[in-house]
Structures are given as structure tokens and as C-alpha cells.
Amino acid sequence: MELPRTMPELPAAHGFRLRRWSLDDTGLIREASTDPYIPLITTVPAPYTEAGATAFVERQWRRTEIGTGYPFVIVDPAGRAVGSVGLWVGELPLRGWATVGYWVAGPARGRGTARVALDAVTGWALDELGVPGLELSVRGNRGTPPRSAPPNAPAFDAPACGPPTRWWTAARATCGATSDRSRADP
DSSP states (O other), X not given: OOOOSSOOOEEOGGGOEEEEOOGGGHHHHHHHHTSSSHHHHSOOOSSOOHHHHHHXXXXXXXXXXXXXXXXXXXXXXXXXXXXXXXXXXXXXHHHSXXXXXXXXXXXXXXXXXXXXXXXXXXXIIIIIIOOSOEEEEOOOGGGOOOTTSOTTOTTOBOOTTSOTTEEEOOTTOTTOOOOTTOOOOO
8 A cells, every 4th residue: 555655734623623733833832742641652842842842843744744643723714723543654554554642732632622533533544545455543531531532432442351541443354343334355
């Protein structure tokens, strides 16, 4: 499977959109760096520095250039950068599926931001890129999943035999759980 080495801009529901990281996104990086959890599970610099923010953005660009992933900025209808969602394809040839993950800055939480972003990136991955399946990487505080990704979220079904923080939309998933967005197993 040949995947593009450039970032598209993706429309999302309710006026949201997903786009490539830019050096103008330092406000979002600064905000995320003060979150008690985001810097622990990402490469967002904490404490915040301009040099750290620049290095963070450049890492996001390199991930697409070298073929390991597509890190998007989530932009709300007012044009504000409010979070990040990524499609990680580096292990796709070995595992048969890619991984999606996200984080949302504090003020944008609880408004459906993650769900809209996940729906846009999963639709692009499954329908346009032809990725055979996706794993949603969710890391909640103290092992509990975040409210924005419940087990019954529209794009992901929770397998009965999987760990409580993993949701699948892959026809080839080891537990056999699928969603309506899955590709049929050939």
C-alpha cells in the first residue's frame, strides 16, 4: 500500500477542519503544555519554550515526510486550533492496521471536538487511503477512558476480550469486533 507523503486538509462535521501543523500553532502548544496529562502522553514540550514548540511542529512535519503518520491540528468553526488528531501508519505493514489518537485542549473539551475529528480522520483513512483497519489509542487518567471516546462511539466498537482502553474498527482485529466503517475481510 503506497501512502501519500503530504498532508491534506480535511473537512469535518459542524464546521471543524483538520490541517497540517504550522509554526503559528504555538498558542495551542503553549496551552497543551500546561495540561497535567497531554505532555505525559505526547511530545508536547513541558515546560513550554519557543524552541520546544518549534521542535514539536517540525517533528509533526517529519512524521508525514518519513511515512510514519499524519498529525493534524483540529481547527474549530471560529478558526481556532483546539487540539490534535493523528493517523499513525508506521506499523501498518506489520500489524495490518493503523492507529488513531487525539488530544483536545481544555477549553474545547466536552463539545464533541474529538468525535468530529476522529470521524473525519477515520473516514479519510478507511475510505480514501484504503487502510484495512484502525485501532483507537485512548489513554485516560488512572486507566479510565475519556468521556469523548466511550465504548459505544459511532466509529469504534469495544471488543469483549480487549483491554478496557482499546477500541477497534478492524475486520481483522483479533477479537473480531467490527463497526459499520470497517472493510470486509477479503
